[in-house]
Amino acid sequence: MQFALFFVPLHPNSRKQLICMELTYIKDLPKHEGGKVTLHGWIANKRSSGKVAFLVLRDGSGFVQCVVEVTTAGEENLERAKRLTLESAISITGTVRKDDNQEGGYELQATDVHIYSIADENYPIGKKEHGVDFLMNNRHLWLRSKRQWAIMKIRNCALYAIHRFFQERDFVQMDSPILTGNACEGTTTLFDTQFYKEDQVAYLSQSGQLYAEATAMAMGKVYTFGPTFRAEKSLTPRHLSEFWMIEPEMAFYDLEMDMNLIEDFVRYVVSEVYEKCRTELETLERNLTLFEAIKQPFPRITYDDAVLIIKGKKEVNGKNAIVQLEADLAAVHATIAEKNAALAEYEEKLQAKGLKKGEINHFQNKVDTLKNELKKLEDDARNIPQWIASASNFVPGDDFGASDEKAITRLFDVPVFVYKWPSPIKAFYMKRYEDDDNYVKGVDLLAPEGFGEIVGGSQREDDIEKLLERIKEHDLPLEAFEWYLDLRRFGSVPHAGFGLGFERLVMWMTGVSHIRETIPFPRYYGRLFP
RNA sequence: GCCUUCUUAGCUCAGACGGUUAGAGCGACGGACUGUUAAUCCGCAGGUCCUAGGUUCGAUUCCUAGAGAGGGCGCCA
Numbered sequence: 001m002q003f004a005l006f007f008v009p010l011h012p013n014s015r016k017q018l019i020c021m022e023l024t025y026i027k028d029l030p031k032h033e034g035g036k037v038t039l040h041g042w043i044a045n046k047r048s049s050g051k052v053a054f055l056v057l058r059d060g061s062g063f064v065q066c067v068v069e070v071t072t073a074g075e076e077n078l079e080r081a082k083r084l085t086l087e088s089a090i091s092i093t094g095t096v097r098k099d100d101n102q103e104g105g106y107e108l109q110a111t112d113v114h115i116y117s118i119a120d121e122n123y124p125i126g127k128k129e130h131g132v133d134f135l136m137n138n139r140h141l142w143l144r145s146k147r148q149w150a151i152m153k154i155r156n157c158a159l160y161a162i163h164r165f166f167q168e169r170d171f172v173q174m175d176s177p178i179l180t181g182n183a184c185e186g187t188t189t190l191f192d193t194q195f196y197k198e199d200q201v202a203y204l205s206q207s208g209q210l211y212a213e214a215t216a217m218a219m220g221k222v223y224t225f226g227p228t229f230r231a232e233k234s235l236t237p238r239h240l241s242e243f244w245m246i247e248p249e250m251a252f253y254d255l256e257m258d259m260n261l262i263e264d265f266v267r268y269v270v271s272e273v274y275e276k277c278r279t280e281l282e283t284l285e286r287n288l289t290l291f292e293a294i295k296q297p298f299p300r301i302t303y304d305d306a307v308l309i310i311k312g313k314k315e316v317n318g319k320n321a322i323v324q325l326e327a328d329l330a331a332v333h334a335t336i337a338e339k340n341a342a343l344a345e346y347e348e349k350l351q352a353k354g355l356k357k358g359e360i361n362h363f364q365n366k367v368d369t370l371k372n373e374l375k376k377l378e379d380d381a382r383n384i385p386q387w388i389a390s391a392s393n394f395v396p397g398d399d400f401g402a403s404d405e406k407a408i409t410r411l412f413d414v415p416v417f418v419y420k421w422p423s424p425i426k427a428f429y430m431k432r433y434e435d436d437d438n439y440v441k442g443v444d445l446l447a448p449e450g451f452g453e454i455v456g457g458s459q460r461e462d463d464i465e466k467l468l469e470r471i472k473e474h475d476l477p478l479e480a481f482e483w484y485l486d487l488r489r490f491g492s493v494p495h496a497g498f499g500l501g502f503e504r505l506v507m508w509m510t511g512v513s514h515i516r517e518t519i520p521f522p523r524y525y526g527r528l529f530p
Numbered sequence: 531g532c533c534u535u536c537u538u539a540g541c542u543c544a545g546a547c548g549g550u551u552a553g554a555g556c557g558a559c560g561g562a563c564u565g566u567u568a569a570u571c572c573g574c575a576g577g578u579c580c581u582a583g584g585u586u587c588g589a590u591u592c593c594u595a596g597a598g599a600g601g602g603c604g605c606c607a
Contacts, residue, residue, distance in 0.1 A: 051564045069564070101567085121558065126541060127568040128556050133599055134541070188606070207607095232605055233531075245607065368543075368555085375535095379601055382534085386602075402603075453607065501607030515607095526598085 026062035029096050029106045038093040039064070039108065042144070043084050043119075045127070053081040057092065057108075062279075063146065066092050066108040077113045086123045087144070089116035104279075132514070139521060140530045150280035151517055154273055155506045161272035162246055162502075165265055166223045171248060174215035174222040176208030178229075182480040189231040191241075204229035209499060210429075210484050212249035213460060216495055217487055223248040225502075233525040237514045238452070240503060242523040249497035255431075255441040255459040258496035259417055262445055262455055263298050266415060266505075270294045273509050286511045290448065293413035298445070300417040307396050310407045321407040322392055328410070329384040336377050343370045399425045400444075405452035412448050419443040428470040430458040431494075443498075451508045457498025464488035 024037040041059030048054065053068045068081040073094075084090065094110035124138050125145060135142045142148055166173070179195065179202040188206055195202035208224040215222045228245040248261070274281070274291035281288065299316075301309070308314035312322030346366045387403035394404055400418075409416060421442045423432060430440035445455035461467045464485060471481055506518040516522040521530065 045568080047566045047569050049563050049566075049569090052566080054566050054569085056567085065567080067565075071564085101565095103567085122540075123557095124540075126557050129542060131542075131599080228607080230606070234605060235600095236602085236604095236606095239606070243607070371543090376601090379535090383602055390603085399606095456607065499607065504607055 026057070026059050026064045026104075028061075029064060029104070029108075032096045033098055033106070034096060036093065036095055036111075037108070038091055038112075039066075040091045040116075041089070043086055043088045043090065044144075044146070046084060046086065048082050051078070053078060055081060055084065055090075055092070055110075057090070058144070058146075058149070060149075062104060064104060064106060064108060065102055066094065066110050068092075068110045068113060073110050073113065077110065080113045080115060081110075083118065084115070085119045085121045087119040087141075089119070090114060091116065132516075136516065136522075136527065137530075143520060146283055148517065150277075150283040151506070151510050151512060152520065153280045154277050154284075154510050155518060157273050157277050158269050158502075158506055158509065161269045162225065162265075164272075165268045166248065169221070171221045171223045172215075172219040174212065174219060174224060175226055176205065176211035176215075176224045176247075178205050178227060179203070180205050182477065191229050191231045206230055207499065208245070208247050209249070209497065212247050212497060213484070213495065214487055216249040216251050216497070217491065217493075221248070221250045235525055237516075238504065238507075240515055240519065240522055240524050243515075243519065244502040246500045246502060247497060249495065251493050251495045253459070253496040254494055255419065255443060255496060258457050258459060258498060259300060259419065259443055262417075262443070262457060262498055265500075266298075266445065266455070267294050269505065270509060281510075284510055284512070286509075289413060290509075296414050298415050298417055299412060300419060302420040303418055303422065303439075304396075304420070306400075306408055306418045307394060309411070310391050310394050310400075310404045312392060316411045319411050321411060322388060324410050325384060325388045325391065325407060329381070329388070332377055332380045332384065336374065336381065339370050339374050339377065343367060343374070346370070397422050397424070400453075402452060405446050406450045409446045409448045409450060409452065415448060415454070416446045417443055418446060426458070428474045428476065429460050429467070431461045432466070441496075447504075447508045449508075449511075451504070454504045454508060455498050455500045457496065459494065459496040462488060462492045462494055464492065 023040060024032065026039060026041070029037070039057060039059060041057045043055055044058040044063060045056035046053065051070045055066045055068065057064055057066050068078050070078045073081075091114045092108065092110050093112040093114075094108040097107055097109050098105060099107045123141070125135070125141055143152065163173070179193075181202065190206055191204040192201045193204070194200070205226070206228060208226060208228075212222055212224050215224075224247045225244065228243055230239075230241060230243075232239070232241075248265075250257070250261070253261070270291060271294060274288075274294070281291075305314060309316060309321050312320050387406055390401060390403040391407040400408075408418070419442065420433070420439045421430075421444075423430075423438055423440050426440045426442045430442045433439045433441060440458065442456070442458040444453050445457075446452055447454045461470065467485065467488060468478075471478060503515050503518045507515045510518065512518060516524065516527075
């Protein structure tokens with residue numbers, strides 16, 4: 001590989017200005033084994049002894065340890081290496097060496113160290129644990145850390161897979177507007193903003209679906225992938241005020257074809273991430289059961305059957321939802337007892353006299369970790385009984401709550417379809433069953449491990465008379481829907497689609513406990529900066 | 531919007547039935563060390579105990595209100 005570097009003196013703090021034709025990245029080090037390369041990046045961690053410094057370098061493509069020894073790099077380079085603070089920017093030249101003890105399997109034996117800039121020593125993010133709020137205040141820097149890097153790489157991989165999936169199947173990406181003139185489904189609270197004239201309000205889109213229906217009638221199969229805004233003060237681990245949604249819409253599709261597509265789609269994206277992001281999943285210590293099970297067919301159950309399962313009146317593969325939750329609760333209590341015993345043991349060890357400092361740290365770390373784990377377990381112990389009560393008291397006809405979804409998904413390793421929902425709890429545009437007006441052709445896909453709903457879809461009402469009835473029933477402003485009704489006046493056909501919350505998908509695949517970590521700069525109630 | 535737990539050093543946390551100078555670890559800073567993986571070892575510095583009001587001889591600790599954060603529910607993707 002040919003590349004040329006020219007260094008031009010610029011400023012005492014940024015020693016060199018780089019004009020560069022091609023860079024070598026950490027992820028490509030295996031191709032350069034034994035060869036000499038120059039890497040450019042930031043100091044993620046540093047350890048140094050008298051005559052040797054270990055620099056962990058990150059360049060966005062990966063992490064690698066660089067060794068600066070006095071014998072190979074000389075006094076001057078070692079001196080420079082020792083001056084580096086966390087997050088200082090450097091370029092470093094050296095020989096690529098295989099070392100199975102290293103993460104990634106390679107390290108760089110340095111011969112030259114060049115400094116772009118020395119970072120202020122007060123880099124706020126340390127090596128020890130931090131609270132979530134502190135990290136969110138430093139989100140612009142937090143993104144540099146390894147865990148966040150892994151999450152963002154997976155997000156990107158999923159993003160690309162989604163486009164590939166649809167493009168390979170001849171779907172056309174047709175973006176829906178972000179500024180809209182009316183609140184389309186009427187239920188959720190929307191953000192609003194002034195639109196030129198003082199008395200005219202524009203709302204930020206909460207769904208692109210109605211527009212996708214229009215473009216599907218023009219292009220056959222379409223998908224939208226854009227930002228979505230909900231002004232609900234939903235401060236939960238599963239909600240954002242601003243998130244990205246994928247909404248495909250297909251002409252001449254019925255509910256079953258819709259479900260087939262959803263299944264193929266979710267399986268495709270999950271498989272791509274499994275195949276291409278092993279390192280990242282390892283960094284996140286993700287349990288891989290989900291990825292191995294994804295080849296199995298997704299169960300499809302009706303709402304009525306789901307209700308019986310939630311209430312513990314119907315078993316799945318010999319498993320009862322309520323019994324399962326009770327077993328989970330018992331397991332939590334057992335774990336709490338175990339951890340408490342371990343905690344007492346370590347605290348006793350800490351009392352012993354003549355401990356070395358290293359031993360004290362070790363025991364203290366164990367105690368801190370155990371206390372944190374116990375806090376979470378005690379939350380579970382408080383919450384699971386509520387879920388059990390709420391699931392067993394479920395009233396047929398109601399929409400599922402978070403606990404009901406947990407009761408169902410707990411029984412499966414793969415996502416589960418729930419379809420044929422009661423008409424009153426679903427949106428006006430969903431098509432009713434021809435033989436039973438009480439149910440609509442809607443479907444939700446619930447992700448396992450308690451994550452809950454990631455997809456909501458339906459076959460749409462294509463009969464203008466019935467649609468008019470629904471609009472009246474839901475008390476929606478008819479004028480605003482005239483253009484939507486035109487889609488039924490001029491060449492109405494059966495059609496279906498679905499919506500998938502992108503961050504929820506990423507959250508589920510990465511296994512992170514909070515959706516706020518799945519988007520670079522999350523927006524939610526109380527969070528507009530950075 | 532409702533329920534619940536919390537707010538002490540730059541960070542993560544301990545603590546006092548209300549009483550002299552409020553503690554630890556990490557980080558930062560100074561030093562030692564040629565193979566470290568949250569390196570280790572020695573030294574040093576660092577505080578409006580969230581804010582306001584109340585009770586009291588005395589409040590960081592008790593009470594009330596407010597602000598902010600975590601967890602659960604609702605709303606949803």
